[in-house]
Amino acid sequence: xxxxxxxxxxxxxxxxxxFWTLKKHxxxxxxxxxxxxxxxxxxxxxxxxxxxxxxxxxxxxLELGKTSKSRKAKRRALLFTSLIVNIGLLVYxxxxxxxxxNINFLYAxxxxxxxxxxxxxxxxxxxxxxxxxxxxxxxxxAYRGHIIPEKNFALYGCxxxxxxxxxxxxxxxxxxxxxxxxxxxxxxxxxxxxxxKRILYGFFLKVVLADNIAPLVDEAYAIPVSQLSAxxxxxxxxxxxxxxxxxxxxxxxxxxxxxxxxxxxxxxxxNFPYAARSFKAFWKRWHISLSSWIRDYLYLPIxxxxxxxxxxxxxxxxxTSELKVEVSQRKKDTSLFTTWAIMGLWHGANWAFxxxxxxxxxxxxxxxxxxxxxNRVPFFSHPFIGWSVTIPLAMIAWIPFRTQSLNATxxxxxxxxxxxxxxxxxxxxxxxxxxAMLFIGVTISYLLTEFLVPxxxxxxxxxxxFNVVKYAVIIILVFTFFRPINQFIYFQF
Amino acid sequence: xxxxxxxxKVEPYTxxxxxxxxxxxxxxxxxxxxxxxEDEALMDKVVDQLLDxxxxxWYQGKAEFGPRALGNRSIIVDPRREDAKALLNExxxxxxxxxxxxxxxxxxxxxxxxxxxDDVPFMEKVFDIKPxxxxxxxxxxxxxxxxxxxxxxxKVNPRYHRLIEKFYEKTGVPILLNxxxxxxxxxxxxxxxxxxxxxxxKMDMLVSWRNRPNLRxxxxxxxxxxRNTIFGINAQTERPIIPQRYEENxxxxxxxxxxxxxxxxxxxxxxxxxxxxxKIPYNLENYESFKAEVESMTKEYDNVFFKNFEGIVPGPLxxxxxxxxxxxxxxxxxxxxxxxxxxxxxxSLSNALKSLMK
Numbered sequence: 001x002x003x004x005x006x007x008x009x010x011x012x013x014x015x016x017x018x019f020w021t022l023k024k025h026x027x028x029x030x031x032x033x034x035x036x037x038x039x040x041x042x043x044x045x046x047x048x049x050x051x052x053x054x055x056x057x058x059x060x061x062l063e064l065g066k067t068s069k070s071r072k073a074k075r076r077a078l079l080f081t082s083l084i085v086n087i088g089l090l091v092y093x094x095x096x097x098x099x100x101x102n103i104n105f106l107y108a109x110x111x112x113x114x115x116x117x118x119x120x121x122x123x124x125x126x127x128x129x130x131x132x133x134x135x136x137x138x139x140x141x142a143y144r145g146h147i148i149p150e151k152n153f154a155l156y157g158c159x160x161x162x163x164x165x166x167x168x169x170x171x172x173x174x175x176x177x178x179x180x181x182x183x184x185x186x187x188x189x190x191x192x193x194x195x196x197k198r199i200l201y202g203f204f205l206k207v208v209l210a211d212n213i214a215p216l217v218d219e220a221y222a223i224p225v226s227q228l229s230a231x232x233x234x235x236x237x238x239x240x241x242x243x244x245x246x247x248x249x250x251x252x253x254x255x256x257x258x259x260x261x262x263x264x265x266x267x268x269x270x271n272f273p274y275a276a277r278s279f280k281a282f283w284k285r286w287h288i289s290l291s292s293w294i295r296d297y298l299y300l301p302i303x304x305x306x307x308x309x310x311x312x313x314x315x316x317x318x319x320t321s322e323l324k325v326e327v328s329q330r331k332k333d334t335s336l337f338t339t340w341a342i343m344g345l346w347h348g349a350n351w352a353f354x355x356x357x358x359x360x361x362x363x364x365x366x367x368x369x370x371x372x373x374x375n376r377v378p379f380f381s382h383p384f385i386g387w388s389v390t391i392p393l394a395m396i397a398w399i400p401f402r403t404q405s406l407n408a409t410x411x412x413x414x415x416x417x418x419x420x421x422x423x424x425x426x427x428x429x430x431x432x433x434x435x436a437m438l439f440i441g442v443t444i445s446y447l448l449t450e451f452l453v454p455x456x457x458x459x460x461x462x463x464x465x466f467n468v469v470k471y472a473v474i475i476i477l478v479f480t481f482f483r484p485i486n487q488f489i490y491f492q493f
Numbered sequence: 494x495x496x497x498x499x500x501x502k503v504e505p506y507t508x509x510x511x512x513x514x515x516x517x518x519x520x521x522x523x524x525x526x527x528x529x530x531e532d533e534a535l536m537d538k539v540v541d542q543l544l545d546x547x548x549x550x551w552y553q554g555k556a557e558f559g560p561r562a563l564g565n566r567s568i569i570v571d572p573r574r575e576d577a578k579a580l581l582n583e584x585x586x587x588x589x590x591x592x593x594x595x596x597x598x599x600x601x602x603x604x605x606x607x608x609x610x611d612d613v614p615f616m617e618k619v620f621d622i623k624p625x626x627x628x629x630x631x632x633x634x635x636x637x638x639x640x641x642x643x644x645x646x647x648k649v650n651p652r653y654h655r656l657i658e659k660f661y662e663k664t665g666v667p668i669l670l671n672x673x674x675x676x677x678x679x680x681x682x683x684x685x686x687x688x689x690x691x692x693x694x695k696m697d698m699l700v701s702w703r704n705r706p707n708l709r710x711x712x713x714x715x716x717x718x719x720r721n722t723i724f725g726i727n728a729q730t731e732r733p734i735i736p737q738r739y740e741e742n743x744x745x746x747x748x749x750x751x752x753x754x755x756x757x758x759x760x761x762x763x764x765x766x767x768x769x770x771x772k773i774p775y776n777l778e779n780y781e782s783f784k785a786e787v788e789s790m791t792k793e794y795d796n797v798f799f800k801n802f803e804g805i806v807p808g809p810l811x812x813x814x815x816x817x818x819x820x821x822x823x824x825x826x827x828x829x830x831x832x833x834x835x836x837x838x839x840x841s842l843s844n845a846l847k848s849l850m851k
Contacts, residue, residue, distance in 0.1 A: 223737050426736055433720065480708040 001041040003254045004207050005484040011038065015163075016261045020187055027184065028154045031162065031262075038163035039126070046125040049089060054160045056085045057135040061142035061149035075143060082139035086132040093125055098349030126491060127167035129346055133293055134160055138174050140297055147174045155181055164258035168251050168490040170269040170289035177264060185263040197471070198257030204474045205250030206488070207481040209438075213243040214486055216434055220427045221402055225411045230421035231432075233412045237395040239435045240402045242442065245273060247489045248287070274394070275446045277386030279363040282394055294343050303335035333368075337361045352400035352409060359397045363390075536659045543571045543660065543669075548581065569656075570632065570670040572596055577632030577670055594670050596633035599657050600644045602667040606630070613644045632670050643671065721818035728817070728824040732774050739783075747790065754796050761845060762791050763800040766838060768827060770808030800845050802838065810834040 001008045015034045022030055040047050060082045067074050091099070100119055138159075141147045150156040158181050165172060185191075220236045228236075252269035259266045273286035283291040300306075337358060344357020374381045396416075400409040415421040425432070456463045539549050549569050570577045581594065596606075604610045608621040619639045627634050634640060647654045661667040721727065753760045764784055767773055773780070784801065791799040810833050814826040830838075 227736050425733070428735060429733070430720075477712075480705055480712060482705075 001038050002484050002487065003251065004203065004211075004482060004486075007041070012258060012261070016192075019184075019262045024184065028152070028158055028181070031181075032154045032157045035158065035161040035163040035166060039161065039166055042126050043123075046123075049093070049125050049128065050131055050161060050166075053086055053089060053132055053135045054157055057082050057139045057160075058150075058153060058156050060139050061147075062151065064139065064142040065149035069145070079139060079143045082136065086136050090128060090132050093122055093128055095345075095349045096122060130169050130171055131160055131166060133171050133290075137171070137293060137297055141174055147178075150174070150178060162259070164255040165266065168248075168255070168488060169287075170252060170255065170266055171293050172266065172289070176267055180264045188263070191260055191263045195257045195260035195262075198253050198260055200257075200471065200474050200478060202250045202253030202255075202257060203478045203482065205246040205253060207250075207483065208474075208477045210243055210246035210250055211481065211483075211486050213239060213246065213434065213438070216431050217243050217402070220431050223426055225408050227426050228412065228415060229424045229426055230415045230418065231424075232426050233399070233415050234392070234395075235427075235432050235435045236402075236412075237392075237399050238439060239431060241274070241395040241398045242435070242438045244398065244401070244489055245270075245286075251488045251490060272442075272446045272449070274391055274442055275387070275450070276390055276394070277383045278367050278390055279360060279394070280367055282390060283360075283364075290343070290346075294339055298342060299335050299339040302338055303331050333365060336364060340364075347401070348404070350404050352404045352406050355406060355409065356397055356400045359400075363393060363397075536656050539569075539656060540659045540663055543569065544663065567597075567671045569597075570594070570672075571660075571664075572630040572632045572668050572670040573664070573666060575631050581670075581672065594633055594672050595641045595643060596630060596668045597643045597645050597653070597657060597671040599654065599661065599667040600646045602661075603642070603644055606668065607640070607642065611644075612646070613642055629666060630668055633668065718817060718819050722820055726818065727821060728814075728827055729772050729774055731776055733776065734779050734783075743786070743790070746787070750790070750794055750797055754794055758796065759849065760794075760797045761800060761842075761849065762787065762797055763842070763845070764803050766802050766804070766806040766830070766834070768806070768808050768811045768825070769804045771825065774827060798845075798849055800841075802841050805837055805841050806830050806834040810837075 001011060011034075015031070018030055018034075019027060036047055036050070039050060060078050064075060064078050067078070069075075096119060138147070138156075142149050150159075155178070159172065159174060159178055160166075162172075162177070162181070217236070217240050220232070220239065223232075249270040256266045256268070267289060269287060269289050271285045271288065273282055276282035276285050340357040340361035341354050342357070344353040344355065344360075347353040347356070379385070396413070399412055400406065403409050403412070453463075456466075542549050550567075568581070570581060577594070598606060600612070606623060606626050608623060611620075613620075619635075619641045622630070622634050622638055622640045624638065627638060630640075645654050645657055657667060657669050660669055750760060750762075764787070784803075788799050788801075791797040811830045812826045813823040814829070816822055816824045
């Protein structure tokens with residue numbers, strides 16, 4: 001089921017009504033089954049994979065809970081079983097082609113042997129990257145002793161498969177939602193109103209903005225690279241940057257809103273990423289649930305740091321300030337690049353994604369190395385300077401994400417360095433216009449939210465009419481544009 | 494034959510008809526609210542709606558035979574409104590602005606408005622409208638002062654006659670603008686069909702789920718108008734060449750010429766006329782090189798002949814069209830010229846063809 005379809009709206013209404021009326025035991029089973037139904041609408045056969053991952057980590061975590069801390073070998077064996085099951089699923093369904101391709105490429109280069117013959121066609125199961133990460137985190141948390149494994153299978157099943165987040169996150173931790181699922185709060189009308197607001201806003205981002213930008217992006221990226229100017233490359237980078245932001249943030253808003261309807265709080269996934277003043281800050285604002293997952297389960301372990309059970313919401317990004325263990329700079333850097341390469345690869349089985357990850361890692365690395373300049377010359381620590389360097393680079397980094405081809409990416413990058421390439425334009429003029437408008441619009445909406453909205457708290461009577469107008473416009477536009485023409489971009493990851 | 498001619502029965506309404514119950518059933522099936530009214534009350538309401546800037550769909554009795562709507566499957570509008578055309582075009586018919594809409598006039602009043610008097614039940618004649626009436630019924634007066642009228646006879650279509658009478662009682666004008674109940678498609682026939690048309694079209698007060706494609710279209714049209722208004726873009730604004738499109742178009746042209754050569758077809762390739770007394774919306778350098786490129790391309794083929802008709806239609810023969818921005822009223826039309834222009838182009842073409850055939 002896709003969020004921007006009438007089927008989903010009907011499904012959501014039924015589910016929310018039953019959620020608030022059913023008794024506890026039934027409620028949890030109902031949500032579990034509803035979530036499986038939600039997934040099954042795509043392809044019911046692939047429910048088996050969701051269930052394999054879910055059941056495996058349920059059993060492993062329970063066993064981990066029973067095994068005393070002194071039996072290190074057994075605990076490790078259990079953890080590795082979980083990793084093998086989940087990463088095995090991921091490798092088979094997502095990366096097999098990629099691996100075979102690369103092995104064949106090596107054979108071809110070294111000229112030794114035939115390589116591997118073709119493998120059967122494999123369909124990428126929806127959401128596999130998300131739910132496997134979630135079950136891995138569950139077993140790792142149990143291994144680290146940060147959580148007490150849940151005995152109630154349906155409740156744990158809800159945590160993994162809860163439909164708002166099943167196919168594209170936010171990637172939840174057990175300690176963030178399990179207790180919320182366990183005890184249903186007393187019904188409040190504000191759950192519904194807040195949830196609906198979030199959902200509407202998410203639909204606005206998706207069906208009004210992202211879906212209407214999509215044709216422009218497709219048109220621009222269909223132009224042969226040789227015809228593009230540097231100005232086109234910049235515009236296309238920004239335009240796709242906005243499209244993917246609206247698309248994914250829209251999805252996350254809808255997911256969070258759906259959970260709100262049931263009185264459940266999800267962690268935020270986005271916080272004005274394009275207001276970031278450094279790459280480090282960018283990752284505290286973009287896909288926060290993934291970056292914090294990466295930090296806790298990849299970056300810190302690889303760097304050799306011990307992860308402390310904070311039992312509170314992670315802020316995302318690479319924030320290591322709360323760690324007590326000192327890690328050497330070299331280890332940190334190695335871990336940074338390894339982690340971000342893996343993170344790139346997580347998005348898709350393609351070297352272009354790896355490049356994207358390493359691009360980001362490089363930027364974070366430079367930020368660390370160049371910190372001394374900022375400390376000496378106060379001018380460079382001005383937020384505006386940071387922002388105006390970060391955003392164009394972050395946008396340019398999206399190009400491999402869209403082209404999914406390193407060749408195309410590098411020839412587009414080359415153009416940026418030739419002054420002659422700044423003298424002409426290729427696509428239709430609307431592409432530049434829309435890009436400029438979106439840039440201005442996003443910047444203004446950030447400034448308003450950051451600086452003006454806190455002010456209006458004092459004059460609530462001013463905010464009310466503004467909100468009425470805002471939601472009236474949003475409702476009309478969503479009504480007009482609501483249609484399931486495009487998948488969410490992150491569904492393919 | 495020495496006997497008075499028998500009364501010829503004027504009855505254009507020979508088509509299919511539907512009972513009220515059937516229509517009600519369709520409306521219920523689709524969950525659309527409706528009121529049932531007595532004729533008099535209904536007509537009062539319809540007239541009020543018309544006076545209030547409304548457009549009304551009028552569906553009754555049997556369907557008309559032939560291409561014109563004569564008051565049984567019609568959309569009717571107040572003919573006194575200057576903006577009726579814009580209203581209709583915006584709401585329903587996306588037709589060209591020079592095409593006039595027709596008046597339905599009570600048979601008894603024809604002489605007050607038209608120079609000639611005759612029975613025109615099928616909208617088959619065009620009469621001159623009296624000059625002093627041009628401003629009274631601008632919506633149905635063609636630019637040349639004529640109107641393609643339909644006279645409405647009480648005996649032939651009593652209800653439609655009564656409706657116009659009602660309108661006359663309230664306004665002193667015995668005329669309604671009448672246009673076919675459709676949206677650039679054949680005249681509506683079944684009630685289901687009428688409803689579909691009604692639902693798809695932005696008629697007053699009805700914003701329905703199925704109307705959304707129109708809303709989307711409207712949204713983008715307004716967005717374009719806004720863009721043009723803000724940036725002062727009009728018909729004369731220079732359009733830059735989009736390199737990819739340009740190349741693709743030339744390739745497509747080459748394909749066509751290749752195919753023609755293969756099939757032994759002779760082709761006359763010509764540069765169409767463009768207005769030459771004002772600034773044109775092309776970059777002149779690009780335009781010149783485009784013409785040169787096309788001409789040199791034709792030289793590669795034995796079966797292709799090239800002509801340049803660029804300047805044959807003089808400026809005054811070109812028209813204007815509705816403006817594409819909020820501020821301007823109209824703008825130059827670089828795509829169409831008037832009848833005389835077509836004649837000139839035709840003459841040039843036929844001369845060129847004749848000389849080719851020799």
